[in-house]
Each structure stands twice: as C-alpha cells, then as structure tokens.
Amino acid sequence: MKKLFKKTHNKYKIKGKKTFNFVNSGSFGLKSISCGQLTKEKWESVRWALRKKFKAKLSTKQNKIWSLIQLNNSLTKLNLESRMxxxxxxxxxxxxxxREGTILFEFDSFPQQFRKEIVEFIQNRIPLKLQLVSF
Incomplete structure (x- = not known):
C-alpha cells in the first residue's frame, strides 16, 4: 500500500496534531486545539476582559495571568477604489x-473551581477551540 504525502514548499513533512502540553510559568494553561488567526484588537479585548472579570470576582493581586502570544504578522489594506x-x-x-497545540494563556494561584469558568469565558471570545492543560 502506497502512502500519500502532501507536497509543500518546505523540506519537512506535515505531520499530525501537535500534542505538546508544556506549562512553564503557571500551574495550568489554555491550549488551542484548532488553527486560526487572532488580530491585535481581539487579543487585547480578551486579555482586558479576563483581567477585569477575575479581579472583580477574586479581588486579590496574587492571581497571575501570562499571555503567551506574540503578534508577528502585519495586515495591510488598500482603498477599495485604488487601481492595481x-x-x-x-x-x-x-x-x-x-496552530493547534499552542498555549495561549497560563494561570497561577487560581482556585480549582474557576478553571472551567475560565475556559468557557475565553472560548466565547476567541474563534478557536480551547483545552485546559495542567502539570
């Protein structure tokens, strides 16, 4: 039986899903299970809403949130009426x-009961599927 390989311009082969679950700074994190694009406005609004919600709910400064995404693409746009x-x-x-398998956020010093609520809160604001990852 012959295996089919997808041709790419890269020299490496495209393999299956990424399953890395490394949490470096916090005690648990959020990993994306699907691929997608995040813009600066969407990312900043999610970070701001997350901080605001849990600051009001827990009212302690010991809870730490790390956002691990670095924006690296610049999106450009011409006017609609401009010529080629x-x-x-x-x-x-x-x-x-x-990409799938990328850790978006890491959290530390959050109670166990808020973990599921954090996933649902961010899932409603980001167009990606998320999964909870811990040690």
Whole structure:
C-alpha cells in the first residue's frame, strides 16, 4: 500500500496534531486545539476582559495571568477604489496565526473551581477551540 504525502514548499513533512502540553510559568494553561488567526484588537479585548472579570470576582493581586502570544504578522489594506500596481497599502493591524497545540494563556494561584469558568469565558471570545492543560 502506497502512502500519500502532501507536497509543500518546505523540506519537512506535515505531520499530525501537535500534542505538546508544556506549562512553564503557571500551574495550568489554555491550549488551542484548532488553527486560526487572532488580530491585535481581539487579543487585547480578551486579555482586558479576563483581567477585569477575575479581579472583580477574586479581588486579590496574587492571581497571575501570562499571555503567551506574540503578534508577528502585519495586515495591510488598500482603498477599495485604488487601481492595481499602487503598492501594498498601509498596515491596519497586527495578527498571529495560531496552530493547534499552542498555549495561549497560563494561570497561577487560581482556585480549582474557576478553571472551567475560565475556559468557557475565553472560548466565547476567541474563534478557536480551547483545552485546559495542567502539570
């Protein structure tokens, strides 16, 4: 039986799902199970809402949240009425393409009962599927 390999411009083969669950800073984290793109505005709003919600709910400064995504793509856009050959356009936002298996957030000093609530809270705001990861 012959195996089929997908051709890519890279020299490495595309393999299956990434299963790395390394949590470095906190006691548990959130890992993406699907691929997708996050823009700067979406990412900042999720971070802000997360801090605001749990600051009001727990009212302690000992809870730590690390966001591990670095935005590395610049998205550009031209006017709708511009003709071809006028250049690339202005940068309107930054983004990051998130692959499956990427850890987005890490948390420390949060009670056990809030873990499921954190996943549901962020899942409703990000267009990715998330999974809870701990030691």
């Amino acid at each position: 050959g006028k250049g690339k356009g202005l940068v309107y936002t930054k983004s990051k393409f998130v």
